[in-house]
Amino acid sequence: MTVSIVVVSHSEKIADGAAELAAQMAPDVLVLTAGGTTDGRIGTSLEKVLAALDKADSGGTVILTDLGSAVMTAESALEFAENPETMVLADAPLVEGLVAAAVAAQGGADMHAVKRAAESVGGPARHPEDAPLKMVGEGSATGKGPDFTGDFELVNQAGMHARPAAKIAGGLSALDAEVTVNGVDGASMTGLMTLAAGKGSVLHVEAWGPDAERAVNYVGGLVQAGFGEP
Structure with a gap:
């Protein structure tokens, strides 16, 4: 349920x-x-x-x-x-x-x-203990590379508009992983929309954390399925 x-x-x-x-x-x-x-x-x-x-x-x-x-x-x-x-x-x-x-x-x-x-x-978030793992400030990384990466070409006609951005951000926010897509926070619907990525653009996904592989596969699956759009 x-x-x-x-x-x-x-x-x-x-x-x-x-x-x-x-x-x-x-x-x-x-x-x-x-x-x-x-x-x-x-x-x-x-x-x-x-x-x-x-x-x-x-x-x-x-x-x-x-x-x-x-x-x-x-x-x-x-x-x-x-x-x-x-x-x-x-x-x-x-x-x-x-x-x-x-x-x-x-x-x-x-x-x-x-x-x-x-x-x-x-x-x-309102309470520090509720803050999602994705919120990592620029320059705070230790230098270690991502646990998993993936490159996926947008195949849907409209590219990265509100619906795809919401699907990516909403799904990634539920995972225990820190994810970036072309350098922006993968859990931020607004950030993803600022990419203005059209059809044929490649999304480079980097992920860290226990659910890193699942996160990359999640984004890849959505992109390759065209987000359910033409």
């Missing part, structure tokens, strides 16, 4: 739109929304958040929010939830974090890995 995701936003339209985008990347993941107030105004609703949490699957739930008071509403909901140990609140940008989290959940990542995937797109 995959991890569920709850989106808490001040706007019902924003919550629904973000969930619709995530569904395009991860169709098997249950994304529930709690946007706006119960009477249709801009704001947040504890009642709506609790209702969404009640509908979530038992495989764990990751909550994403937009503005400050949405965080407070989500935290209050966790206090009232029947099984708060199966729920976590991610400190991540709503749209990018949601897409990365959904892709990770689609790949079978557990609740904490899905949370890390969401937080990896927005800089350091």
Whole structure:
């Protein structure tokens, strides 16, 4: 059973739109929304958040929010939830974090890995112990080469756009590995999109850590399959 995701936003339209985008990347993941107030105004609703949490699957739930008071509403909901140990609140940008989290959940990542995937797109996590292994500053390497590498030519017509970037970043964020793709953080959806790699471009993947080989094979498999696109 995959991890569920709850989106808490001040706007019902924003919550629904973000969930619709995530569904395009991860169709098997249950994304529930709690946007706006119960009477249709801009704001947040504890009642709506609790209702969404009640509908979530038992495989764990990751909550994403937009503005400050949405965080407070989500935290209050966790206090009232029947099984708060199966729920976590991610400190991540709503749209990018949601897409990365959904892709990770689609790949079978557990609740904490899905949370890390969401937080990896927005800089350091809220708690140092939750910081993903990919966040290594420039110049901090010891000089040892990568454990595994791979070179893969993009075959899909559109190249590295939002969907492929989300699939790569979301999947890598769930692995115990530090990965770079053409020099950028492989767990960063934004970083991957800045490569502006078109069809025919070669992605050079370098990976360190226990899941290094799996990470390289993951990226290679996605690229060689054209990310499921023409």
